[in-house]
Amino acid sequence: NAGVTQTPKFRVLKTGQSMTLLCAQDMNHEYMYWYRQDPGMGLRLIHYSVGEGTTAKGEVPDGYNVSRLKKQNFLLGLESAAPSQTSVYFCASSRPGSGNTIYFGEGSWLTVV
């Protein structure tokens, strides 16, 4: 049972480069999320989606874009990476009506040099 799968797991980018983090879930969840977590810090919500074709801004959306073209996938894009975006990125999903229990992927470690 895969749950929430993120790719890539690790990536090093140069400042100004772009990249996309991919997230896939096989639980048929309506809601999907992207969080970032900096060392010793809590989770911060970047963007989220309540269904296919919809996205919304979270707490720290600047510098990121997202797309939810298919229900099972949620993509996070960095158009022009900055060192401040060095972080661990967690994708997550949940189903409405379940009290919104959130299930996380294993994380993607991104370093911007």
Place this chain on the structure above:
Amino acid sequence: RKEVEQDPGPFNVPEGATVAFNCTYSNSASQSFFWYRQDCRKEPKLLMSVYSSGNEDGRFTAQLNRASQYISLLIRDSKLSDSATYLCVVNERNNAGKSTFGDGTTLTVKP
């Protein structure tokens, strides 16, 4: 003031000890509550839901106090493997994007 606040710790306890964490929340419309566990360099994983009447899962007991707006997690007979960061999560009902995570409380259980 943060919407969800936790004592960051660290809590350093010997094996076999009982330890309790509290988590306060500010939004009285909050409807569902959870405790998650996060190991170093790993994703958060659901530990247990928190029900109004309180609930127990083995050595772990979770309680909710709506009047004072806090939830608690009690760990009895601590094991070395309990060492982790414990996150509380507070949700508004069926309102994606409104799942608020605390910053976590770090527990280290020592031999």
